Amino acid sequence: MLSTMQDVPLLISRILTHGSTIHGTSQVVTWTGESGPQRRSFAEIGDRSAQLAHALRADLGVVDDDRIATLMWNNSDHVEAYFAIPSMGAVLHTLNLRLPAEQLVWIVNHAADRVIIVNGSLLPLLAPLLPSLTAVEHIVVSGPGDRSLLDGASPQVHEYEELIAGKPVTYDWPQLDERQAAALCYTSGTTGDPKGVVYSHRSIYLHSMQVNMTQSMGLTDEDTSLVVVPQFHVNAWGLPHATFMTGVNMLMPDRFLQPAPLAEMIESERPTHAAAVPTIWQGLLKELTVQPRDVSSLGQVTIGGSACPPSLMKAFDELGMRVCHAWGMTETSPLGTVARPPAAAIGTDEEYAYRLTQGRFPAGVEARLTGPGGELLPWDGESAGELEVRGPWIAGAYYSGPDSEPLRPADKFSEDGWLKTGDVGTISPDGFLTLTDRAKDVIKSGGEWISSVDLENALMSHPDVAEAAVVAVPDEKWGERPLATVVLKEGASADFETLRAFLGEKVAKWQLPERWTVISAVPKTSVGKFDKKVLRKQYAEGELDVKKL
Amino acid sequence: MLSTMQDVPLLISRILTHGSTIHGTSQVVTWTGESGPQRRSFAEIGDRSAQLAHALRADLGVVDDDRIATLMWNNSDHVEAYFAIPSMGAVLHTLNLRLPAEQLVWIVNHAADRVIIVNGSLLPLLAPLLPSLTAVEHIVVSGPGDRSLLDGASPQVHEYEELIAGKPVTYDWPQLDERQAAALCYTSGTTGDPKGVVYSHRSIYLHSMQVNMTQSMGLTDEDTSLVVVPQFHVNAWGLPHATFMTGVNMLMPDRFLQPAPLAEMIESERPTHAAAVPTIWQGLLKELTVQPRDVSSLGQVTIGGSACPPSLMKAFDELGMRVCHAWGMTETSPLGTVARPPAAAIGTDEEYAYRLTQGRFPAGVEARLTGPGGELLPWDGESAGELEVRGPWIAGAYYSGPDSEPLRPADKFSEDGWLKTGDVGTISPDGFLTLTDRAKDVIKSGGEWISSVDLENALMSHPDVAEAAVVAVPDEKWGERPLATVVLKEGASADFETLRAFLGEKVAKWQLPERWTVISAVPKTSVGKFDKKVLRKQYAEGELDVKKL
Structure with a gap:
C-alpha cells in the first residue's frame, strides 16, 4: 500500500530558498581584519548564490555533476559556493588548505575538478600547483590577494565579483534526485591515498535537521554561531546548511584564526555559540589571560575533532561558557554523538561525567560495538569494542573516480554495510559513547x-x-x-x-x-x-x- | 554522480528502537482516574510493541499491509499500537471516536480494517456497529470496560494483555521502503465521503525530526508533554513519534478530558508542555477559577486546530504559561506553521502580534498564495490568497481503496501537485502566515x-x-x-x-x-x-x- 504523501526530494536548494526568504534578515558576518566586518544578509546570499550559479553555467560552462573545488577560508563567498554549486546539480569539492602540496594535487586530479574558487589570500598556495592540475579550466578569485601570482597560468582566471555581477538573482533550481552527489570531501588516512566521501542532498538535508534538533546544537535565530571549524572540514560540521534552516546568524573568521583576532571578534560581535577543535580554545584561553576580553556572550561551545581535556572544560565553565562535546568524522557528516547529559543527571554529580563522554547517539545514527572476534558487545558501559555506525548520513563507501565502482575496503565497511569507525570504546545502557583508543592502537x-x-x-x-x-x-x-x-x-x-x-x-x-x-x-x-x-x-x-x- | 552515503530508509521501527534503548527510562504516564496513574517506561513500551507485533502476526495472521484500526483514547497501549503496527509493515488506522456511527462504519469498511484494537470504555460505541463492519475479523480489547457488550459478536474477541503475554520482547523489524504506508487517517470533509490520508514511514520520520527542531515544539528529555490532542487526530500532532526520538516524557489523559481531571493531572504530574485545541483550555481556565490548582509547571502550551482567541492567550500569559500557536491539518501531518516570533521581535511591541499569527513555515513546508484568478500573490503581509503547500510530509492525494488510483480532486490539489489548503490569508515577507477565511467563505x-x-x-x-x-x-x-x-x-x-x-x-x-x-x-x-x-x-x-x- 503506497502512501498518498507528496514525493518531494530533500534538496539543498530548498534549504537555500527557505533561509534566504523566511530568514532573509539573518546575517553572515565575515571578519576582514582592519577593514571592519563584512555583513551579508541571508537574502543577499540567496541572490548572490543564484548569480554564481548563472555565472558557472553561462560563463564557465559548468554542466551536470562537474566538480567545482573551493580553496577558501570560512566566509560569505564560501557560503554562496556551498549553496550555488549543489543546488544547480554540480558537486562542491572543498579542499583542505592544510594538506601537503602533493596531496592537494592528487585530490584535485582525482576528483577531476574543472573549476577552483580560491581566496586571494591563498594564491601563494595554489599558484605553484597549477601546472600539475590536469582538469582545471577555470580559476575564480575571491577577496584580497596578489593576482599577479596567476600571471601566465594556463586555466582562465576570473574575478568572483566581476563574474557574478549583473547576473539574475533568481535561478530555477532543478528538481534533482535527493540521492545525487552534492559535496565531496577527502579524508586523509594515515595509510594509502586520500579517500573521497560523497555527501548526497539527502544526507546533508537530514544532517541539517539533526543539527537543529533540541538535543544537538539546539540553536535558533536568536543565536549567532562563530564557525571556527573550517568549511573544508566536513562541511564545517554542517553549520552553514543548518543555520539556513533556522536563521541562526554566522560569524566567519576568514583567515583570522589566531587567538587575538578570535578574542576580538567574540568581544565585538558577541556570538552565543562557537564550534571548533580543542587546540583553538586552548590558544584562546591563554590569550584571555594576556589580554582580557568580554567573551560572556558565548554560552555554548561545541568541541569536536578530538576530546576536550577536562582541565579545558573546567576553565570554560569558569568563564561561563558551557562546553558540549561532539564526536564524528568525515564519514559521518560529521554528527555522530553530542554530549548533552540526560535529564536525570542534570544537577547531579554525574552530570560532569556525562559531559566528558563523546555523547549520545541521535535516532539517525545506529551504533554497535564489535569485539576482537567480530562478536557484538553489550551496551553496558564496560565492554570495549570497535564502534560501527549506520544511518542516512553515514558513508557506505569511498569515491574512486568517475569510471570506477565505489571502494568498500573491508577494514572500513562491514559486510552488512556498517561503517567501521576505527574507534574503540564503550557504550552505556543509555547510549553514551566513551572512546578510549583508535582500533589500530x-x-x-x-x-x-x-x-x-x-x-x-x-x-x-x-x-x-x-x-x-x-x-x-x-x-x-x-x-x-x-x-x-x-x-x-x-x-x-x-x-x-x-x-x-x-x-x-x-x-x-x-x-x-x-x-x-x-x-x-x-x-x-x-x-x-x-x-x-x-x-x-x-x-x-x-x-x-x-x-x- | 552518485553519493557514497549508506542507503538507510527512514522507518518508524528506528524511532521505536532508538526511544526504547537510548531513552529507555523516559515514561508514558496514563491517567486512570482513581486508581492512580499507570507508568510505563519507553523500554517497556519497546518490549510490549514487539510482543504486540508477534501477537498480530502469529495469533491474528496479520500480513503485508493489512489495516489495523484503533478506537482508543490517548494511553500507553495506544502508543504501542502506534509503533508495532507500522514497524511490522502493516498500516495503523486511527478511528475518530467523535464521528457519527454511520461515518465510522463507512470508514472502517472503506479501509477494509481486519482488526480493531479498542479501549474497553469505548465498547458501548463499537458494539452496535459490529454487524455492519464487513472486513473486521478480530477485536482486541484494552483496559477496563464491560466485555459482555461483545457477547455474540461475529469477529473473534481477544484481551490485549492476554494476547501479548509471553511473546518475545524483540522483533526483527523488516527493512521496508520508506515510502510505504505507515498510518491512515480519514478527514471528514463538509461535503462528500471522508477522505483518507496515508502517511508514509518517511513522512512521519521527517515530521518527527521537525517537531523536535528548536523552532517547532523544541522539547527535550527534561520535558513532559501533556498530550491532550487525541491520538486519532493527525497522530496526536506527531508527539508520540517525536517524543521517542528525543526522550520527552508523555502524560496521557486517556478518557479523562474534562477540566477537573486535567487540572488535577497537571498539578500532580507537573508536565512542562501541553498540546490541545483552544476549547480544552477555555474549560481548564474556568475550572481553575472554581478550584485553584498549581499549574505552574506548564511553561509552554501548543495550541492548534483553530486560532487561539487573544483573550485566552493573555489569560495563559498571566498564569505563566506561554501559548504557542501552530497551524496544520490532517493533510499536513499536521505541522504546517509554528508561531515562534523572530529574534528581532522578541521583547518588542511586535512580539505579541507575531504570536497571534498562525506562525512561520519550516524548511520542510513550501508555501504559496494564489489569488482569485489562480495567479501567485506576493508575501507582503497584505495580499490575501488561498494557501497552497508542498513538502515531504504534505498529502498529494487521497486514499480511494485498495483497487483504485489515489484521488486528486482539482479543488484540493493543484495541477503541479501542491495541496490547496482551503484556507485564505496573507504571508508576511518573513514567512508568517495569517489566516482570515476558509476559501469557501x-x-x-x-x-x-x-x-x-x-x-x-x-x-x-x-x-x-x-x-x-x-x-x-x-x-x-x-x-x-x-x-x-x-x-x-x-x-x-x-x-x-x-x-x-x-x-x-x-x-x-x-x-x-x-x-x-x-x-x-x-x-x-x-x-x-x-x-x-x-x-x-x-x-x-x-x-x-x-x-x-
Whole structure:
C-alpha cells in the first residue's frame, strides 16, 4: 500500500530558498581584519548564490555533476559556493588548505575538478600547483590577494565579483534526485591515498535537521554561531546548511584564526555559540589571560575533532561558557554523538561525567560495538569494542573516480554495510559513547582487548614518568602484547619492576606489559598526537632496547 | 554522480528502537482516574510493541499491509499500537471516536480494517456497529470496560494483555521502503465521503525530526508533554513519534478530558508542555477559577486546530504559561506553521502580534498564495490568497481503496501537485502566515476577494449587534457579493443604513454589502462554528427577508 504523501526530494536548494526568504534578515558576518566586518544578509546570499550559479553555467560552462573545488577560508563567498554549486546539480569539492602540496594535487586530479574558487589570500598556495592540475579550466578569485601570482597560468582566471555581477538573482533550481552527489570531501588516512566521501542532498538535508534538533546544537535565530571549524572540514560540521534552516546568524573568521583576532571578534560581535577543535580554545584561553576580553556572550561551545581535556572544560565553565562535546568524522557528516547529559543527571554529580563522554547517539545514527572476534558487545558501559555506525548520513563507501565502482575496503565497511569507525570504546545502557583508543592502537591479546590509552594514563600518573606510550607488539602465545615505552622525568630513577607494580594497582594483572623500554621522547605527529606507527617500526627493526620482565 | 552515503530508509521501527534503548527510562504516564496513574517506561513500551507485533502476526495472521484500526483514547497501549503496527509493515488506522456511527462504519469498511484494537470504555460505541463492519475479523480489547457488550459478536474477541503475554520482547523489524504506508487517517470533509490520508514511514520520520527542531515544539528529555490532542487526530500532532526520538516524557489523559481531571493531572504530574485545541483550555481556565490548582509547571502550551482567541492567550500569559500557536491539518501531518516570533521581535511591541499569527513555515513546508484568478500573490503581509503547500510530509492525494488510483480532486490539489489548503490569508515577507477565511467563505467580487471574517468582526464591534455572519451570494454584475446577516441585541434599533455607514469607516467602500437581513441567530455547526452553508441555502431558497440598499 503506497502512501498518498507528496514525493518531494530533500534538496539543498530548498534549504537555500527557505533561509534566504523566511530568514532573509539573518546575517553572515565575515571578519576582514582592519577593514571592519563584512555583513551579508541571508537574502543577499540567496541572490548572490543564484548569480554564481548563472555565472558557472553561462560563463564557465559548468554542466551536470562537474566538480567545482573551493580553496577558501570560512566566509560569505564560501557560503554562496556551498549553496550555488549543489543546488544547480554540480558537486562542491572543498579542499583542505592544510594538506601537503602533493596531496592537494592528487585530490584535485582525482576528483577531476574543472573549476577552483580560491581566496586571494591563498594564491601563494595554489599558484605553484597549477601546472600539475590536469582538469582545471577555470580559476575564480575571491577577496584580497596578489593576482599577479596567476600571471601566465594556463586555466582562465576570473574575478568572483566581476563574474557574478549583473547576473539574475533568481535561478530555477532543478528538481534533482535527493540521492545525487552534492559535496565531496577527502579524508586523509594515515595509510594509502586520500579517500573521497560523497555527501548526497539527502544526507546533508537530514544532517541539517539533526543539527537543529533540541538535543544537538539546539540553536535558533536568536543565536549567532562563530564557525571556527573550517568549511573544508566536513562541511564545517554542517553549520552553514543548518543555520539556513533556522536563521541562526554566522560569524566567519576568514583567515583570522589566531587567538587575538578570535578574542576580538567574540568581544565585538558577541556570538552565543562557537564550534571548533580543542587546540583553538586552548590558544584562546591563554590569550584571555594576556589580554582580557568580554567573551560572556558565548554560552555554548561545541568541541569536536578530538576530546576536550577536562582541565579545558573546567576553565570554560569558569568563564561561563558551557562546553558540549561532539564526536564524528568525515564519514559521518560529521554528527555522530553530542554530549548533552540526560535529564536525570542534570544537577547531579554525574552530570560532569556525562559531559566528558563523546555523547549520545541521535535516532539517525545506529551504533554497535564489535569485539576482537567480530562478536557484538553489550551496551553496558564496560565492554570495549570497535564502534560501527549506520544511518542516512553515514558513508557506505569511498569515491574512486568517475569510471570506477565505489571502494568498500573491508577494514572500513562491514559486510552488512556498517561503517567501521576505527574507534574503540564503550557504550552505556543509555547510549553514551566513551572512546578510549583508535582500533589500530588497541592490543589484541588472546582474544581480549587491552586499551593502550588506559595503560598510558595509569603510567603517566606515576611521579617519575614524564610521558608514556604503549603499543602492541607481536607475541607468539597471545597474538599481541603491550610494549611500554617510558620517558622518565629528569633525575627520576624508577625501575621497570616498580612501574609494573604501580600499574598493577590500577589495571587487571593480565593486562600488565612484560616488555619495557626507556625512550627520550614519544614521537609525535604533525598535530602533536603520539605517533605509535614510529614506535612499532622501531621495535620491529630492533632499534629499541627492550627489557622483558 | 552518485553519493557514497549508506542507503538507510527512514522507518518508524528506528524511532521505536532508538526511544526504547537510548531513552529507555523516559515514561508514558496514563491517567486512570482513581486508581492512580499507570507508568510505563519507553523500554517497556519497546518490549510490549514487539510482543504486540508477534501477537498480530502469529495469533491474528496479520500480513503485508493489512489495516489495523484503533478506537482508543490517548494511553500507553495506544502508543504501542502506534509503533508495532507500522514497524511490522502493516498500516495503523486511527478511528475518530467523535464521528457519527454511520461515518465510522463507512470508514472502517472503506479501509477494509481486519482488526480493531479498542479501549474497553469505548465498547458501548463499537458494539452496535459490529454487524455492519464487513472486513473486521478480530477485536482486541484494552483496559477496563464491560466485555459482555461483545457477547455474540461475529469477529473473534481477544484481551490485549492476554494476547501479548509471553511473546518475545524483540522483533526483527523488516527493512521496508520508506515510502510505504505507515498510518491512515480519514478527514471528514463538509461535503462528500471522508477522505483518507496515508502517511508514509518517511513522512512521519521527517515530521518527527521537525517537531523536535528548536523552532517547532523544541522539547527535550527534561520535558513532559501533556498530550491532550487525541491520538486519532493527525497522530496526536506527531508527539508520540517525536517524543521517542528525543526522550520527552508523555502524560496521557486517556478518557479523562474534562477540566477537573486535567487540572488535577497537571498539578500532580507537573508536565512542562501541553498540546490541545483552544476549547480544552477555555474549560481548564474556568475550572481553575472554581478550584485553584498549581499549574505552574506548564511553561509552554501548543495550541492548534483553530486560532487561539487573544483573550485566552493573555489569560495563559498571566498564569505563566506561554501559548504557542501552530497551524496544520490532517493533510499536513499536521505541522504546517509554528508561531515562534523572530529574534528581532522578541521583547518588542511586535512580539505579541507575531504570536497571534498562525506562525512561520519550516524548511520542510513550501508555501504559496494564489489569488482569485489562480495567479501567485506576493508575501507582503497584505495580499490575501488561498494557501497552497508542498513538502515531504504534505498529502498529494487521497486514499480511494485498495483497487483504485489515489484521488486528486482539482479543488484540493493543484495541477503541479501542491495541496490547496482551503484556507485564505496573507504571508508576511518573513514567512508568517495569517489566516482570515476558509476559501469557501471568501466573497469573490469582480476579480477581488472580500474577507467575510473582516466584515463580520467589523459589524460585531457595533454596540447594537450581537452576532453577524457574512456570506457570498451570486451577483450578475460582480459574480459574487456579500450578504450581511445580523443578529441584533435585545431592544437594539440600528437600521441597515446606520450599520452600513458604521462599516464604511472600517473597510473599503467596494467591499460594503448591499444585501442585508436580520436573523434571530446565526446557524452553527456541531462544534460551534458559523454554519454558512445553511445561510447560503436559506438565501438561495428565498427563506431570508433580504433588503437591498
